[in-house]
Amino acid sequence: MWHNGRRIKATVASAIGFTTLCAIAFSVNCAQAQITPDTTLPNNSTVTLQGNTRVIEGGTSARGNLFHSFSEFSVPTGATAFFNNAPDIQNIISRVTGRSVSNIDGLIRANGAANLFLINPSGIIFGENASLNIGGSFVASTASSLKFADGFEFSATNPQTTSLLTISVPIGLQFGATPEPIVDRSITTNTSKKFVGLQVQPDKTLALIGGDIAIKGGNLTAPEGRIELGSIAGDGFVSLNPIDKGWSLGYIGVPNFGNIELSLGASVDTSGAGGGDIQVRGKRVALTDGSAIVSSTLEAKPGGTLTVVADDAVELTGTDPNRRTFSGLITKTFGSGRAGNMMISTGKLIAGDGAQIIASTSGAGSAGNLTVKASNSVELIGGISNTTILSTNVNRGATGAGGNLTLETGKLIVRDGAQIGAATFGAGSAGNLTVKASDSIELIGGRPNDPSTLATSVQRGATGTAGNLTLETGKLIVRDGAQIQTFTSGAGLGGNLTVKASDSVELIGSTPDHQHPSALLTNVQRGATGAGGNLTLETGKLIVRDGAAIDASTFGAGAGGNLSVKASNLVELIGGTPDGQILSGIYNAVDLGATGAGGNFSLETKQLVVRDGAAIDASTYGAGSAGNLTLKASDLVELIGATADGIPSALLTSVEPRATGAGGNLSLETSKLIVRNGAQITASTFGTGSAGSLTVKAADSVAVIGTTPDGQVGSILSTSVNSGATGAGGNLTLETGKLTVQNGAQIAAGTFGAGSSGNLAVNASDSVELIGTTPDNQHSSGLFTDVQPEATGAGGNLTLKTGKLTIQDGAQVVASTSGAGSAGTLVVKASSVQLSGTSADGKRPSLLTAQATSTGNAGDLSIETGQLNVENGAGVTVSSSQGQAGNLTVTAKDIRLNRGRLTAQTAITHGEEGANIKLQGLNFLLLRNNSLISAQASNNARGGNITIDADINRGFVVAPPLQNSDIIANATFGNGGNITINARQVFGLTQGQAIPGNKTNDIDASSQFNQPGTVTINTPDLDPSRGLVQLPTNVVDVSEQIANGCTPGSRQSQSSFIATGRGGLPISPNQPLQDTSVLSNWVRVAQKPVTSSNQVQVTPLLAKSARQIVEAQNWVVDGHGDVVLVAQAPQANPRSSWQASVFCPAF
DSSP, X not given: OOSTTOOOOSOSOOSSOOHHHHTSOOOTTOTTOXXXXXXXXXXXXXXXXXXXXXXEEEOEEETTEEEEEEEEEOBOTTOEEEEOOOTTOOEEEEEEOSSSOEEEOSEEEESTTOEEEEEOTTOEEEOTXXXXXXXXXXXXXXXXXXXXXXXXXXXXXXXXXXXXXXXXXXXXXXXXXXXXXXXXXXXXXXXXXXXXXXXXXXXXXXXXXXXXXXXXXXXXXXXXXXXXXXXXXXXXXXEEEEETTEEEEEEEEOSOBOEEEEETTOEEEOOBSSOOEEEEEEEEEEEETTOEEEXXXXXXXXXXXXXXXXXXXXXXXXXXXXXXXXXXXEEEESSSSOOOOEEEEEEEEEEETTOEEEEEESSSSOOOOEEEXXXXXXXXXXXXXXXXXXXXXXXXXXXXXXXXEEEEEEEEEEETTOEEEEEESSSSOOOOEEEEEEEEEEEEOEETTEEOEEEEEEOTXXXXXXXXXXXXXXXXXXETTOEEEEEESSSSOOOOEEEEEEEXXXXXXXXXXXXXXXXXXXXEOTTOOSOOOOEEEEEEEEEEEXXXXXXXXXXXXXXXXXXXXXXXXXXXXXXXXXXXXXXXXXXXXXXXXXXXXXXXXXXXXXXXXXXXXXXXXXXXXXXXXXXXXXXXXXXXXXXXXXXXXXXXXXXXXXXXXXXXXXXXXXXXXXXXXXXXXXOEEEEEESSSSOOOOEEEEEEEEEEEEOBOTTSSSBOEEEEEEOTTOOSOOOOEXXXXXXXXXXXXXXXXXXXXXXXXXXXXXXXXXXXXXXXOBOTTSSSBOEEEEEEOTTOOSOOOOEEXXXXXXXXXXXXXXXXXXXXXXXXXXXXXXXXXXXXXXBOTTSOSBOEEEEEESSSSOOXXXXXXXXXXXEETTOEEEEEESSSOOOOEEEEXXXXXXXXXXXEEEESOOOSSOSSOEEEEEESEEEEXXXXXXXXXXXXXXXXXXXXXXXXXXXXEEEOOTTSOOEEEOOXXXXXXXXXXXXXXXXXXXXXXXXXXXXXXXXXXXXXXXXOOOOEEEEOSSOOGGGOSOOOOSSOOOGGGGOOOSSOOOXXXXXXXXXXXXXXXXXXXXXXXXXXXXXXXXOOXXXXXXXXXTTOXXXXXXXXXXXXXXXXXXXXXXXXXXXXXXXXXXOOOOOOOOSSOOXXXXXX
């Protein structure tokens, strides 16, 4: 079946070295060619010429064995050697004792079902016209003798005339030191014009056992039988084991083997109703020029086994000169019978230039298994116009299952378009492909549209399931467009891909035209309905660079498989192809037009680095929902930069335009996360599907830094609803020890479409630092939840919890809306909050803000902290230029404004007053250098209310004089807002109109065209109109206030008294004097009512009616030792002084 009418002349010298035969002047038409009996047998053979037939009779018979002995044995072209044996003979055993090669170019014939042994230690050559017509098996050998069970040895090198009466069953062939070769060039045909060469009857054995074996364009055929090719290099014993099909040969007794070569389109074929067995045993086995070893099952019988064992190497290369057939090892079934298994065992397997090793089924029977064991290496090299293949297949129309392909070696190399695979084109399921290479696996390059490949697949139209692909090795390298893949293009399920590489996996580059990446793939192809297989990778180090990829995506109706990567040390993804057409990455996507859901993607490693435009992507472009993306890196995750044209390095899950499936969630856990130079981590939607959430947990720190070199793309962590999208945005949650966002980088949750934005929550136990802007000062570093222009969806809430929050140099925390959708709320909880400065150009202040710049309403801003510092142009604001502003609430013990702002501005009031400011829980509020607390309203809106609620016992509101710091709650056309201050004391602020540049510190609740609001100051007893209390400028030296009892002398210790604590100076210049510690000069206070045009109300806190203030008349010391001024001296009994009398002895 294999050669289909092919006829190739044996005119090309073989590459294999047969030195002895090359020295013989071989001619099948030589007149001296003859069959000559010798006289070494008890009953010698006779040869009678009858026409062109040599009739061989006589010989010595013993127990079913017929022995012949010849001094020479050759059959000329067209001649016949006829062994005219009796019907009861089981074995015809012939030896050639002379020193001439047997040249056989005619027919060898025997009677009955007798087996024929031809032994010639000098060599055997079968010419193009050589053929067989015998009923039994045929064994041709260059052994020196044939051994029998009783110990007898029928020797061709040392013939004996010993009696043969005790001879029984032959048990093996004994070889001498230098066995001669056997050559076969037979190309005779059968009645179907098929080249069969030397052919035995069905279910019989054809064996060539010698030194080197060369099948030079010849054919060996044993339908449903057995073919044995054995090459023996020196002394050794080959056992003969009788089986149903003739003989099975054993090589345990052979220490050294020779070479076997099939060339010039040679064939070895045991095809039949059931495929036969083939065993090839040598040191080096080579098939070239389209030569093949084939065992096909044509009907219901099971196929036999094809075994090739070569100590050194098995080599298959090339096709025949007409490129119609390829060199190959084939087991196949066309019927219902199972095909036979194939076993290759060698040191090194090389297949190239279109050679093929295939176990397949084209019928109902299952294909056989294919096993390759090469202790050193396996190398497959692609052909110029034909693909080199090692595979098990279920062919089109077949219903039988494919066989498993197992390859074990030290090193596997597949290059230049060669392929190793297990595929189904029919209803039968494909087999599994398992590769174990102790050292390394390397796949390199390919041919146009034909990459070097390891694959299991379900081909288009097939309904069978794909097999699993498993690789185990030390190091895996896939480069220059080569691929390892499992995929389905039909209704059948794709197989799983499992890679275990103890050292490393490197995926590098793409094909020269940059159309196909070097890759690990488990895909559902377009039009496929079967689900994709899972992709699992375990290694020490994973490198994916220069456009290479790992992809478990679906392009069809079938669901994509799950993707799992575990790398104990490092995962590094780098760059793309030179033209930027393919970016390096790991992908688990639902592609355009696909309806199947994407699988989940998990990655675990020590360090993850993604740089120069590489990406990890679990997105959906179709109707199927994307899978979840989970990343765990115990030490570090670092994303760096972008491509030359600005495509960022990225971790992303997205719902792309026209996609209706939901986006997957992105979860990242690490110790340290760095995103810099324009890299991005995003979960977004461009379609109707909702985006997934983004969760980052970094135990140590998160740093998001800078932009691309051109400043156009900032580093970012984000969830977003993009323009045209209707799906909702996902939530962004970040938990870490320390968060740093600087130089234009951002963490954001926003909407550009109809879908609502997700929430942004940051929890940093140590600190959050937000610093600076982009180099062009156009974009602030910071945290953002925003509704963009044209968006109608609502903004998400922004929650920030940390130990210390620092916002400086134009950085911002913003919950905003620029569209019709409402902004979310902004909540900050921190031990301390520091806002400082502006951008380098002074145009972007450092901000905490909840704002609306269009018709949408702004959200509320709430801050809980121990200390809030706002300085050098920074601000905390809520505002809306066209809508309702939110409220600003600050709960803090200490608020310090130094050229800082706390503001609320609204254009619309819905129901209750808008843009309210409430400062509560205060011990100290300081306004310096043009600082401002303002709740202003434009248009017809009412001014917002300002409530400053300091501790009534120890809370102070302080504004140093002449610094133009104001508290304002005014309006344009609406009523002014109300201002309420509760404090122990208010210093330096007076009620009045706040006029820019007037250098006064004003409390202003006016309205430009309507009614003013009220100003209410609640302090225990004090009149706020007195303004800031001036402390004495003359500092008292307490040491000079000590009463000296006597003049100190050299023999007397010096006395000292230091007045500190109660009644003295405060512990810190920043700490206000407590009520029991203030010493004031005695004054006479006039009784005077407080009035103002703005209806300022001064409400004493503790008394229902005001107590009269009178001059102090005396002072006393209370039980705590404090000095207290009193109006009347109390009546007390005199007591002794606490001061002991001083004894001043004379010096």
